[in-house]
Amino acid sequence: MGMEMEMEPEILAFCCNWCSYAGADLAGVSRFHYPPNVRIVRVMCSGRVDPAFVLKAFELGFDGVMITGCHIGDCHYVSGNEKAEKRFGMLRELIETLGIDPKRLRLEWVSASEGERFSRVVEEFVEEVKAIGKSEIRVDGKVKETASIESLVYETEVYECSECGKCTSICQVSKFKDFSPRIVVGNAVFGFEEDVKNSVWDCLLCEKCRLVCPSNVNYTEFVRRVRKTVEKMHCAHGDLFFSSARIMANSKTNGRLRWFEGLDVATKGDLLYFTGCFPLYRFLFKDAGLENEFYSIGESVSKIPLDAVFIMNKAGIKPVILDNEKCCGHDLFVVGDEENFEKLARANINAIKESEAERVVCSCAECYRMLKKEYSELFNFDLEVLHISELFKELIDEGKLDFGVVGLDVKGKGKGKDKSKNKSKQDKTNDEEEKTKITYHDSCRLRNLSIFDAPRYVLSNAGFEVVEMKHSREMSSCCAGNAWVNCGMVSKQIQLNLIGEAKETQAEFLVTSCPKCQTHLKCAVFGSDVDAEIKDFVTAIADVLR
Amino acid sequence: MKNVLVIGGGIAGIQASLDLADRGYTVYLVEKKPSIGGRMAQLDKTFPTNDCSICILAPKMLECFDHPNINVITNAEVVGLEGEAGNFVVRVLKKPRYVDEQKCTGCGKCTEVCRRKGRLPDEFNVGLSKRGAIYIPFVQAVPRKAIIDEKACLMLTKGKCGKQSKCVEACDLNAIDFEQKPEEISLNVAAIVVATGFDLFDPSGLKEYGYGRYKNVITAMEYERLICAGGPTGGHLDRPSDGKTPKNVVFIQCVGLRDERYYEYCCSVCCLNSTKSAILAKEHYPDIETYILYSEFRAVGKRSYEYIERGEKEYGITYIRGRPGEIIEKEDGNLIVWYEDMAERKVKSLEAELVVLCTAPVPSEGSKELARVLGIEVDKHGFFKCKDPVLAPIETTRDGIFICGYAQGPRDIPESVAQASATAAKVAEIVERLEVMA
Numbered sequence: 001m002g003m004e005m006e007m008e009p010e011i012l013a014f015c016c017n018w019c020s021y022a023g024a025d026l027a028g029v030s031r032f033h034y035p036p037n038v039r040i041v042r043v044m045c046s047g048r049v050d051p052a053f054v055l056k057a058f059e060l061g062f063d064g065v066m067i068t069g070c071h072i073g074d075c076h077y078v079s080g081n082e083k084a085e086k087r088f089g090m091l092r093e094l095i096e097t098l099g100i101d102p103k104r105l106r107l108e109w110v111s112a113s114e115g116e117r118f119s120r121v122v123e124e125f126v127e128e129v130k131a132i133g134k135s136e137i138r139v140d141g142k143v144k145e146t147a148s149i150e151s152l153v154y155e156t157e158v159y160e161c162s163e164c165g166k167c168t169s170i171c172q173v174s175k176f177k178d179f180s181p182r183i184v185v186g187n188a189v190f191g192f193e194e195d196v197k198n199s200v201w202d203c204l205l206c207e208k209c210r211l212v213c214p215s216n217v218n219y220t221e222f223v224r225r226v227r228k229t230v231e232k233m234h235c236a237h238g239d240l241f242f243s244s245a246r247i248m249a250n251s252k253t254n255g256r257l258r259w260f261e262g263l264d265v266a267t268k269g270d271l272l273y274f275t276g277c278f279p280l281y282r283f284l285f286k287d288a289g290l291e292n293e294f295y296s297i298g299e300s301v302s303k304i305p306l307d308a309v310f311i312m313n314k315a316g317i318k319p320v321i322l323d324n325e326k327c328c329g330h331d332l333f334v335v336g337d338e339e340n341f342e343k344l345a346r347a348n349i350n351a352i353k354e355s356e357a358e359r360v361v362c363s364c365a366e367c368y369r370m371l372k373k374e375y376s377e378l379f380n381f382d383l384e385v386l387h388i389s390e391l392f393k394e395l396i397d398e399g400k401l402d403f404g405v406v407g408l409d410v411k412g413k414g415k416g417k418d419k420s421k422n423k424s425k426q427d428k429t430n431d432e433e434e435k436t437k438i439t440y441h442d443s444c445r446l447r448n449l450s451i452f453d454a455p456r457y458v459l460s461n462a463g464f465e466v467v468e469m470k471h472s473r474e475m476s477s478c479c480a481g482n483a484w485v486n487c488g489m490v491s492k493q494i495q496l497n498l499i500g501e502a503k504e505t506q507a508e509f510l511v512t513s514c515p516k517c518q519t520h521l522k523c524a525v526f527g528s529d530v531d532a533e534i535k536d537f538v539t540a541i542a543d544v545l546r
Numbered sequence: 547m548k549n550v551l552v553i554g555g556g557i558a559g560i561q562a563s564l565d566l567a568d569r570g571y572t573v574y575l576v577e578k579k580p581s582i583g584g585r586m587a588q589l590d591k592t593f594p595t596n597d598c599s600i601c602i603l604a605p606k607m608l609e610c611f612d613h614p615n616i617n618v619i620t621n622a623e624v625v626g627l628e629g630e631a632g633n634f635v636v637r638v639l640k641k642p643r644y645v646d647e648q649k650c651t652g653c654g655k656c657t658e659v660c661r662r663k664g665r666l667p668d669e670f671n672v673g674l675s676k677r678g679a680i681y682i683p684f685v686q687a688v689p690r691k692a693i694i695d696e697k698a699c700l701m702l703t704k705g706k707c708g709k710q711s712k713c714v715e716a717c718d719l720n721a722i723d724f725e726q727k728p729e730e731i732s733l734n735v736a737a738i739v740v741a742t743g744f745d746l747f748d749p750s751g752l753k754e755y756g757y758g759r760y761k762n763v764i765t766a767m768e769y770e771r772l773i774c775a776g777g778p779t780g781g782h783l784d785r786p787s788d789g790k791t792p793k794n795v796v797f798i799q800c801v802g803l804r805d806e807r808y809y810e811y812c813c814s815v816c817c818l819n820s821t822k823s824a825i826l827a828k829e830h831y832p833d834i835e836t837y838i839l840y841s842e843f844r845a846v847g848k849r850s851y852e853y854i855e856r857g858e859k860e861y862g863i864t865y866i867r868g869r870p871g872e873i874i875e876k877e878d879g880n881l882i883v884w885y886e887d888m889a890e891r892k893v894k895s896l897e898a899e900l901v902v903l904c905t906a907p908v909p910s911e912g913s914k915e916l917a918r919v920l921g922i923e924v925d926k927h928g929f930f931k932c933k934d935p936v937l938a939p940i941e942t943t944r945d946g947i948f949i950c951g952y953a954q955g956p957r958d959i960p961e962s963v964a965q966a967s968a969t970a971a972k973v974a975e976i977v978e979r980l981e982v983m984a
Contacts, residue, residue, distance in 0.1 A: 162804075164841050165886030170754060170871030174893045180886065212754045212871055214805035470874055474753035 009063035009129040011038040013122070014053065016046045016080075019070035019111045026115030034119035035126045038066070045069065046107075047080025051091055052238030054105065058095065059243050061138035064104045064129040068121070071109040081109070094283040098244055099251030101132050139246045139340070149193045149226060156222040158185045160215045167209035167219065172478055173202055176490045181209045181219045188222070200226045201234035204486055204494075205334050206444040206478035228336025235335075236487035242335070244280065245327045249340040249347075257323040263309045265321045271391075272357035273312065273319035274348075274371060275305040276364035277327050278515050293526045300522075300539065301515040307542035308363045308388055314545055315400040319361070322351045330366040330445075331483040333374060345374070349381050363388040363538050365514035369445035387446065388538060389454035389513065396461050403462045403544055435465040438540070439507035441498065441521075442476035443514030455513055455537055462544045464511075469501040477501070479512075481520035495524035499532050509533035511540050547981075548572060550973055551636055551735040553624055553916070556584020557603065557959060558951025558966040559741035560610045565970030566739075567615035571977075574733050575610065576638055577620045578912070579669075581687035583607050584743050585907075585952075588670060588767060590774035592959055593822040594853040600686055600776065607688040619731070620689065623912070627738075627920050631946025632980040636733045642726035644694035644702070645680070649721035652690035656680045656713035656722065666698050668778075671771045675778035680713045680722075685776060692721070736977045737946045738920065739969055740930060742913055744952040747802040747809070747906035755801065755903055760875045761787040763901045766797075766819060773826050783830060785900045787879035792899030794835035795827050796883050798870055802906040804841060809906050809927055814956040816904040817845045821857040823902065828861045837864045837896065839885055847958075873901060909953060922947055929955050940969045948973055 015021040021042045027034060043049060046069025057065045067088060069081040085107065092102040106128075108121045153159055161182060168180040179202045187195040203223045210220050227233070235242065257265065259279050282302035312319050329344035348371075352360060360383050362368035368387045375381035386394075395401035440456060452473045456466050471477045477498045480491035499521060502510040510532060512518055518534050525532050535543075548571045552563045555577030563573045575582065586592070587607075589599035611618050619640060626637030645656075657663070660678030667673035670684040679699040682692050692713075700707040701724055714722050746767055750758035757763045762785050764772075775781035785792050797820040802808040817840065824836035845851045857863040870885035881898045909928035910916075917924045922942040923931040930949045933941040939955075940948050950969040951962040 162841070163888065165868035165888050166754075166871040168871065168886035168893050169868070169884040171893075174886075175884075180891070180893075182886070183891070209871075212752075214800070214807065214869070216806040475872070 007130055007134055009037050009126060009134070010061070011064045011066060011122070011126060011129065012057045012062045013038050013040045013066040013068060014043050014046065014049045015040050015110075016048075016069040017042055017044045018076040019074060019109075020046070020068035020118070022112035023068075023110040023114045023118040026112065027118045028115075030115045032116055032119040034122040037126050038122050045075065045077050045080035046084035047075075047077065047082075049084060049087070050238050050240075051087060051094070052240035052243060054091055055095075055098075055240060055243035055247065058100055058104070058135065058137060059139045059247055061135060063132075063135045064106065064125060066106045066108060066122075066125055068108045068110050068118075071111055074111065090283045094244075094280065097253065097255055097280060097283075098247045099253040100135070100137070100247065103128060103132060104135070136252075137247055137250045139250050147225070147229070149188050149196055149229065150191070152222060152225050152229075153188050156218050156225065158217050158219060158222045159189055161185045161189075161217045162215045164214060166212050166214065167217075170208050170212050172206070172208070172480065172494050173204060173490055176493050177202065179203075181223075185217065185219060185222065188226070196226060197230045200230060201485060202490075204444075204478045204480055204491075205482045207448050208444075208475075208478070211448065211474070224334055224336055226336075227334075228338070233335060233485075235483070235485050236481075237484050241331060241484050242337075244277075245329065245332050245344065246337070246340050248326045249329070249332070249343040252324070253326055254324045256325050257321055259305065260309055260321060263306065264313045264318045265309060266318045267320060267323070268356055269318065269320040270358050271317060271319050272352060272355055272360045273305070273308060273321060274328070274352075274360055274362045274364075274367050275308075275321060275325060276362065276367045276515070278302045278304050278364070281515070281519070294523065297519050297522045301518055301536070304363055304515060304536050304538050307536075308538045311392070311401070311538065311542050311545060315395045317395075320355045320357050322348075322355060324351055328364075328367040328370040330370050333370065334483045335485065342379070345370070345379055345381075349375060349379055352381075352383065357383065359384045359386060361386045361388055361391045363513070363536075365443040365445040366516065368451075369449060372449060387451050387454065387513070389451065389458050392458040392541065393454045396458065435463060437467055437505075437507045438464045438509055438511050439467050439469050439502050439505045440472070440537075441469070441502070441510055441512040441517060442473055443512055443517045444476075444478050444482070446513055447474065447476050451513075455511075458541065459511065459537070462541050464540070467505045467507050469498075469505055471498070471501060479514070479517035479520040481516060491520070492524055492527070495521055496528060496530065499525060499530055503530070503532060509535050509540075511535055511537050513537040547633070547734065547736045548977065549574070549733070549735040550737050550739065550977070551576065551624075551634070551733060552739045552741060554584070554741035554743055554951070554953065555579075555582030555610075555618065555620070556741060556743040556951060556962075557586045557606070558743065558953075558962045559584070559739070560606050561963050561966035562739045562741060562950060562970045562973075563610055563616050564606070564613065565967050566973060567613045569970070569974050571615060571974065573613075573616045574638075574735065575616055575618045576622050576624055577618065578623055579683070580621045580643065580691070580693040581683040581689065582610065582618060582620065583684075583686070583688065586959060587684065587686065588672075588770060590770050590777070591822055591826060593818045594849045596822065596825065604686045604688075607686070611688045618689070621693065622731075624916065624919055625730070632736050632977070632984065634735050634738060634946065636735055636738070638731045638733060640729045640731055642696070642728055643691065644696065644699070644722065644724055644726050645692045646721045646723050647689060647691050649719045650691040651719065652682055652687075652692065654682055654692070655716040655718070656692055657682060659712040659716045661700060661707060661712060662698055666695060671778050672765070672767050674768060674771050694722075736980065737948065737973045739973060740916070740920070740922075740942070740947065740949045740953055741951045741966065741969075742910045742916060742953040744907035745910050747908045749801050749903050749905045751808070752801060754872050755798065755870075755901070756873050756875065757903060760873065760881060760901075761785075762792075762875075762879050762881055762899065763873065763903060766816070766823065766902055766904045769823055769902045773823065773830065781830065783827060783834075783900070785879070790899070791831060792834070794837065794898055795824070795900045795902060796837045796839065796881075796896065796898040797824060797902045797904060798883075799838065799840040799904050800869065801903040802908075809908060811927065811956055812844055813907050814844065814846075815907070815958050817843050818850055818853055818958070820902070820904050821854050821863065824863045825857055825861050828863070835864070836861075837866060837898070839866050839868055839870055839883070841869055842867065847961075907952060907956070913953060920944065920947055929953065940965060940972055946976070
């Protein structure tokens with residue numbers, strides 16, 4: 001033959017029921033020719049195309065995705081196509097960050113009478129995708145079952161359970177639903193596998209039960225591994241976050257340095273700042289014209305890394321940022337997708353090693369947990385990992401981070417006393433009045449690594465008065481939305497309970513160090529008639545410095 | 547040589563000393579604290595007979611102290627050992643009392659005038675009452691002599707206590723002596739009995755129960771002092787937050803025990819001890835409600851399970867199987883106890899006005915150091931190792947050194963007394979055999 005086979009791209013087209021699908025149909029009956037590379041999915045409106053659908057298509061290996069709908073002004077649902085247009089802009093940005101050429105995604109308006117236009121658009125797109133080449137991404141979405149529940153009982157030694165009921169009584173879910181960690185384990189031991197599989201998605205994986213268990217039953221590890229054996233995964237947000245993580249695990253990502261324009265960052269150096277994926281959240285929440293309060297969640301979580309670098313710059317640190325950093329893999333890990341988790345972890349570890357950094361600092365509680373515990377335990381990652389509060393504490397102690405708060409006790413109690421002596425009584429009372437009362441929520445991932453004192457130390461040095469909620473430190477609540485799995489009435493109850501506790505303290509706002517806690521708690525607030533302000537730890541500190 | 551050293555002056559040490567002394571042995575009883583009596587002296591009642599603990603112990607303490615063959619050395623520790631079975635040389639460090647034991651009559655005048663009176667936690671009442679820098683450990687203390695706390699006394703820490711120390715002024719017998727120095731005593735003994743008993747586990751590490759954070763969560767020993775007529779409240783069950791008599795009391799079993807994070811063993815006493823405590827509450831306040839949240843009953847031995855049945859049927863104690871996972875304090879000091887009722891498989895909560903944690907008795911703090919000094923071994927928890935756990939349970943890994951009481955392993959008072967007598971007999975037998983061989 002000798003001739004090279006031409007690459008044939010696979011294209012997925014979403015066509016709206018009223019215009020584009022009819023347009024495609026017209027192209028067919030009118031015998032207009034167009035390349036056979038396209039597979040059509042009919043949707044009621046282009047506005048129905050969830051970002052998760054697009055990501056899923058890329059994840060499954062499609063080389064291009066086309067969204068088609070009625071011309072602007074012709075939408076049968078008034079403004080569905082306008083929403084699709086907005087979403088298209090943000091999706092292009094998103095897929096670029098995930099390592100997909102934005103040209104692989106296309107938006108076209110095709111009316112019911114434009115059969116010829118449909119065939120032309122498809123032809124053009126196929127040619128364009130041919131020029132880019134075959135997509136390298138093809139994720140096997142199905143997690144492979146590796147072990148039976150029976151063997152997991154032996155591997156994780158959950159049979160050690162002595163049935164004392166401590167886990168059930170500390171479990172937050174059990175207070176609203178018929179659920180018990182102990183009974184999940186019991187069912188597994190007695191071989192009721194269906195019951196086990198049905199209940200593993202109710203677990204928040206907050207690890208509180210494991211911390212109080214007198215028999216050291218590693219319940220959370222057991223649940224995590226059982227999740228792997230369950231074919232159908234439960235999750236909110238249409239699998240979108242998981243798709244992004246899986247795509248990142250299988251693509252070449254870059255572009256994180258761009259987030260930090262105007263700030264001082266480096267590509268090589270001693271201290272590396274692991275940014276986390278929050279700026280992606282901005283795109284993900286900027287959905288379907290939802291320019292309401294929910295959209296503000298994305299804005300505020302995506303600001304966190306910028307605020308962190310801003311503070312580090314203030315303290316004279318120019319942190320290393322990995323342009324090709326990937327998701328830490330937390331969410332994939334907790335749902336049992338170890339294969340893709342390992343890909344992400346290894347890519348991150350290699351990138352960190354290449355940067356020659358000696359210490360890694362994380363502002364996201366989940367990244368911190370993964371790097372500190374799972375990366376080191378599973379992949380021998382041996383660099384020192386700090387939570388950002390630990391770094392700030394260090395900087396405050398070294399005198400490099402100065403909040404300029406008058407009369408503040410910077411280095412222990414003695415110094416503050418001396419300062420206040422020189423001041424008039426009037427000044428002192430003013431200082432006391434100025435202190436903003438806040439409460440700090442310990443997220444699960446920091447709780448389980450005992451990061452309690454550093455954030456409180458930094459906050460009080462920044463001039464806040466930290467008041468405690470009923471559930472704080474070792475006993476802190478979970479935001480009930482671990483890995484986007486558990487969203488539902490139970491988690492809303494838990495979230496509102498937490499907000500209620502924060503309100504009881506009379507604090508002006510709630511500070512947390514986990515972007516997911518912030519997201520979920522804000523979501524609960526916006527969806528109810530409660531009013532509460534929630535801020536990230538880093539943002540709260542940065543606001544003081546500004 | 548018919549000299550024996552007994553380390554530890556609790557009920558086990560006292561019993562072993564008495565048995566040996568009655569057989570004609572000269573006994574040196576070394577006690578770390580200023581008085582003998584040990585843990586039993588702190589208890590209000592003993593199970594399963596509900597006898598007043600100090601009433602049955604005090605005569606034994608006095609008998610021991612007054613016995614012509616027993617030399618009680620209090621406020622002292624064993625610091626060195628040489629030689630071998632049949633001929634040990636023991637070095638004992640007697641710490642200064644700063645009060646002449648010969649002169650002091652225990653009148654207590656000095657304790658009334660101390661400048662630091664009412665400022666220091668009283669160890670005997672587990673901190674529920676306050677004492678001064680000079681104090682008598684407790685009313686029935688043996689020897690009933692005053693002692694000065696060298697870490698708190700102004701004279702001993704700062705070298706100055708006003709113009710003149712008030713205790714010196716108050717003492718008609720000139721017994722106070724700030725010049726006393728630690729004294730090392732050398733003893734020649736044929737055998738040693740170790741009866742160092744137990745200390746109590748500090749439950750503040752179990753954050754789920756909030757001990758230390760919540761005022762109305764107390765330990766079983768604190769409860770024991772509260773309910774004791776000779777205790778700081780005169781036997782009134784005044785809860786710490788507001789002094790109110792609680793309408794109900796919840797006892798939580800196995801705190802720090804049967805727990806792989808802390809101690810895996812079963813203390814063997816708290817099922818019955820909590821029943822006793824709940825019975826006492828009922829006897830003091832017939833309307834009080836009592837709940838015992840247990841892991842499972844381990845009431846072995848004579849009249850033990852009957853005791854629990856009696857608690858349930860005669861006194862109306864509510865027993866619930868399930869270890870609570872969380873306690874939350876309310877504004878009024880009441881506590882919400884969350885537990886799973888294992889009989890119904892349901893999560894429940896109950897509002898308790900007082901929560902009592904039955905904390906683990908753990909081998910004495912100094913037992914590892916003592917083992918090093920004596921050249922014997924301890925297990926991972928700090929209990930002394932036996933030569934053979936089945937056939938030689940009271941012999942240690944070194945010849946001539948024996949163990950009895952809680953220091954050997956978890957057991958209750960009657961068993962400790964029985965074991966002490968067994969140890970005394972064993973010591974006598976071995977010492978006599980050594981003498982014949984020599």
